[in-house]
Amino acid sequence: MALVVICGQPCSAKSTAAVRLLETLEDLEPKPTVRIIDEASFHLDRNHNYADMTAEKNLRGVLRSEVDRSLSKDNIIIVDSLNSIKGYRYELWCLARAAGIRYCVLYCDVDEIHCRKWNEERREKKGETSYDDKIFEDLVRRFEKPDRRNRWDSPLFELWPSKDGIDKSNAAILDAVLYLTKKVDSKTKDVRVLQPTIATQSARFSEANSLYEMDRATQEVINAIMEAQTQSTGGPVNGVTLGQGLPTIDISRTIGLPELRRLRRTFIKLTGQSSLSGPPPPSDAESAKRMFVDYLNRELETA
Numbered sequence: 001m002a003l004v005v006i007c008g009q010p011c012s013a014k015s016t017a018a019v020r021l022l023e024t025l026e027d028l029e030p031k032p033t034v035r036i037i038d039e040a041s042f043h044l045d046r047n048h049n050y051a052d053m054t055a056e057k058n059l060r061g062v063l064r065s066e067v068d069r070s071l072s073k074d075n076i077i078i079v080d081s082l083n084s085i086k087g088y089r090y091e092l093w094c095l096a097r098a099a100g101i102r103y104c105v106l107y108c109d110v111d112e113i114h115c116r117k118w119n120e121e122r123r124e125k126k127g128e129t130s131y132d133d134k135i136f137e138d139l140v141r142r143f144e145k146p147d148r149r150n151r152w153d154s155p156l157f158e159l160w161p162s163k164d165g166i167d168k169s170n171a172a173i174l175d176a177v178l179y180l181t182k183k184v185d186s187k188t189k190d191v192r193v194l195q196p197t198i199a200t201q202s203a204r205f206s207e208a209n210s211l212y213e214m215d216r217a218t219q220e221v222i223n224a225i226m227e228a229q230t231q232s233t234g235g236p237v238n239g240v241t242l243g244q245g246l247p248t249i250d251i252s253r254t255i256g257l258p259e260l261r262r263l264r265r266t267f268i269k270l271t272g273q274s275s276l277s278g279p280p281p282p283s284d285a286e287s288a289k290r291m292f293v294d295y296l297n298r299e300l301e302t303a
Contacts, residue, residue, distance in 0.1 A: 008108030013161035018080040038080035071099040093152035097194040217288035
């Protein structure tokens with residue numbers, strides 16, 4: 001249905017905005033399915049996960065993967081995190097486009113002075129986690145403000161928590177709710193439902209899985225042939241059986257590893273070429289092995 005990216009500097013009331021948006025959406029009839037995805041969902045400590053670039057990259061990967069799994073045409077996902085890097089917001093926008101849903105950014109525009117003050121207030125309260133000073137300064141310095149001229153930052157709904165506060169009657173919250181729930185028809189001009197492109201089709205993922213299975217399955221066949229030849233101690237190998245339901249590899253002579261590798265590369269190349277104009281290569285190992293064994297039997301018979 002929709003993906004909402006909450007964006008802002010550290011301690012800029014992003015979590016409050018996410019909760020208010022969720023509450024406003026849940027007041028509607030019929031009530032939409034809404035979920036907030038944030039660091040707290042995975043019990044992640046903000047100081048640990050923003051301590052260095054590697055930890056921060058891993059954090060973004062965890063959140064992005066969860067968003068990817070959760071997106072559908074039946075729910076609204078709210079990503080409550082810093083989302084301070086425009087490249088990362090672009091990645092989230094691509095996920096929304098691949099899912100064919102609506103997308104928007106809710107920006108908490110708070111000056112650095114108020115963010116620092118609210119961080120100090122958190123530090124004084126028990127049970128609330130604040131940013132270490134060094135991490136806070138680094139995050140503020142690296143924050144990339146959203147720009148509505150960028151497609152991955154549009155539409156952009158701006159909040160000013162330090163001036164107006166955040167409640168369910170806030171104009172930006174209400175505008176976002178209207179955008180997320182407005183019925184789309186031929187007359188709707190102000191709501192955009194992202195459309196998947198060739199680059200974001202799910203078929204790409206199945207193709208990648210097929211190539212992975214093909215690579216692994218063909219390597220297992222080669223390993224089985226080499227092991228059978230090793231056990232025969234140089235004598236002839238009448239046939240190599242890979243398992244129940246799979247054809248036998250007919251071998252009447254010793255085949256070296258370089259020749260097997262050459263045949264494997266040719267088979268994978270031919271399979272990839274044929275998938276461009278026909279059905280994709282098999283996505284399961286058993287089918288890939290059967291095709292490769294049939295190919296070997298034909299090639300070895302004519303060799």
